[in-house]
Amino acid sequence: MAVSPSSISRLELTISMPGFSSPPPFPSSDLDINQLPSGTGEEEWITAGVEDEEESTNGGPPRKKLRLSKEQSLLLEESFRQHHTLNPRQKEALALQLKLRPRQVEVWFQNRRARSKLKQTEMECEYLKRWFGSLTEQNRRLQREVEELRALKVGPPTVMSPHSCEPLPASTLTMCPSCERVTTTGLDKGSTKTTTTAVATPTTAATLSSKVGTPALQSRQSSAAC
DNA sequence: GGTTCTCAACTGTTTACTTCA
């Protein structure tokens, strides 16, 4: 396959494999990625040997299960920490080092990427659950606060809105639609008490909101000028 | 011995790129 520069951008990673200061030389011709590197056979096959792999694909013996050795897994993990995808050269080098077929290295990386994505999704799910819980609690608290303020209802001095200059009904809680500030009127002899509700967002909120589009954050961003 | 879980390997689809008419 001819790998173009643009497609390389996602794959081309500087490999720093232990034991390889530079990619090992490979014959450019007759390079079969499914060919077992010479001197192999150290991988731990549970059932049959490597040689009858072809038959398993066309109704031969059942497919056998390979268990990677601890050393192989460690090296693969180490490599995965450095980069999550491999270019063909890196794949070949790693396969040679692990005494595996390049195809097996490729499959391992695919499965590993899938596992880490699953783990990430689970973490995000957990985070969103906790966030939901904290927002629910906050909502409950604010509603209680509204009830208390309503209970304190006093006389109706007219108060002007800080934004529209329209008269506001006294003793009410209003939310400015543009800046989301809660304006309480009628509590302090006609003065206007403005408080900003603080939304408790854990540190990862920004990361997640970029994906899920948290409404609170979005509206906060859009009303920055208020 | 049956069930559940893990994981290597497979299949089908999508995407990006090259080649060629």
Next chain:
DNA sequence: TGTGAAGTAAACAGTTGAGAA
């Protein structure tokens, strides 16, 4: 020279099946 179809390779999502717990 520009363009669309065909071919190719790689990544991904989903699934399968063997083996371990």
